[in-house]
Amino acid sequence: MGRIEELTEEVVRLFKNSGYEVDRRDVYNRLKLLIEEFKVPEDEAMRTVKNYLMKELDVSREQLIMESPLVKVADIKAPGQWVSLKAKVVQLWDSSSPNVSQVGLIGDETGIIKFVIWAKANKPQVEEGKCYLFANVVTDSFGGRMQVNVNRNSRIEEIDEDIQLPPKELEIVGALIAIQQNSGLIKRCKLCNRVLTKGVCPIHGQTESYDDLRVKGVIDDGENYYEVILNEENVRDLTGIGLEEAKEIAMENLDRTAVLSELKNRLLGRYYRLRGMRGQRYLLVSEIEFLKADVRKEGEEILGG
Amino acid sequence: MDGRSFKREIARRVFAFELNKATHKIESGDRAVQVLLPTGVSCNRVFIVGVLLDREETRPDSDFWKVRISDPTGVFRGFVGRFQPDALESLLKIEPPEIVAVVAKIRLFEGDTTTVVTIRPEVIIPVEREVRDYWVIETAKHTLERINRMRKGGNELVELAWQVYEPDLDYYEEKVKEAVRTLLDQHAMVESETEARESEEPEEVSEEEEKAKAEESEVESWEGEEELEGVEDIESVEREEDWELEDIDEFEFEEEEWDLRDILGE
16 A cells, blocks of 8 residues: 555544545545645645545544543543543433433542533443443533533443542541531431521422531642531531530520531631541541641751751 | 632642742633742632731721731731621631631732732631641641742743742742741740749740741831832722622532432442
8 A cells, every 4th residue: 555545544544433434535636636746745735635624524623533632530620621531430310401311420540520421422321330431522611520521522432441439538637728608507408408598498498407517618738628528526526516515506696607606716727637538529527636746846857858 | 600610729838928029920711810929839829827916997997907917937918808707707806916827818919119919818717826836837848849849840830930030949948947947946935934834934035036027027028018008999909809709719519419428338
């Protein structure tokens, strides 16, 4: 096979992988004309022919990239990138939209990310617990979280590898720099345990409720931040204020938000050592304590180093 | 909300002497305005633990307070107003001098001749002395790490910091170590005091020393004061920006959708 034939083959394959048939004869003639007759360098000739075909077929450059770079979940930081990843399907959610074929979470050893397979993509269904190569998927950002979208130019292939998910438990040291709304003495719906907002459950409306104590906050170590949820036990361990004490504070002050003010005064701005289970957004804390640091020793290490 | 990413800004650990040297703003479409630190990282938020030296209302009944917070290397200056209700509420309860933990946004005011860095506390809360001690250690570690990265070079922000600031890294390193030394000296003093229980008011001395040091570095780093006073209607400038920022911070996603308790076996 001559050089021109090879190049022709390359162009045809490129478009075929993206689902487009091009006229081999036409490609050959164009390349031959540019390279042999006009002495255009090979790569310029290739580019010219590809551009011509893209315009003819109305295909964007991104759609033509044969295989997007293989990345890890943790590398996905910006929307609008074409990437490929090997990942395990962690969980499938019920899709409420007819435009969505499947939605859920996939993960590798570096993290977990939401994925969406559009109905239009026309792909076979994936199964929970199985591992796949998700080739040529597009990164996107929704509600502040990254996700990947599977479109009709993507490819999903089951692979014979067992991909590990990230360690679910991690230990961090950092400062509590924010306590978010819906913290303190809260009310939960008796039917679904969701937190009521202004006495109303997002699912069941006005329902019977019960009291609970928790803190939703942000731990920041200067390099990363973690959104954490402290349950009643965690809060009691740290402050001595459990659900009963919290109710008393609320009664004494005739104000439930007095509990939150008290917790803010005692907890914000301090350093902690904590362990917890990582979810998609929140770290569910299992153990937490105020940091006890040996300042003298650490200080001397800094001066000695 | 226009679909941009609501990733929270990390709270950097930075000493006053370094922050006060920052003059360079980094603006990019999808992120909040950042300030480039002389040690080559971008910074939009800080976590500080230091001594609140004083609070002063800019005009009577304006509810707009000027604050000064000292660390072993210098003074952070900032403003607290109605648009940080939590910070304002707790600020008014604090009688300075008092050790406080502060989470704050960074603002740069560009005057005609100088650029002034101020902080905009979101949280300001009295804390224990141990918290301040650990903050000095942590901030020293983080700053030394940044200094090392500056020495190695290579990343974009590091190169930019070299261009903009040409920092004397040996001087920076010395300032950081001096802060740690001050801390350890104080420690030694407090310890010997508790043992002997009769040394002459050592804690007073150390606090005063710290203050004196703060005043000193203030002279160096605060030529911008006049400029700042001159910034017309500083409150209204702040106001507009803050609406936007507050919206972002308050933005909450429905947690239930992301709650993974079931797969985590809870």
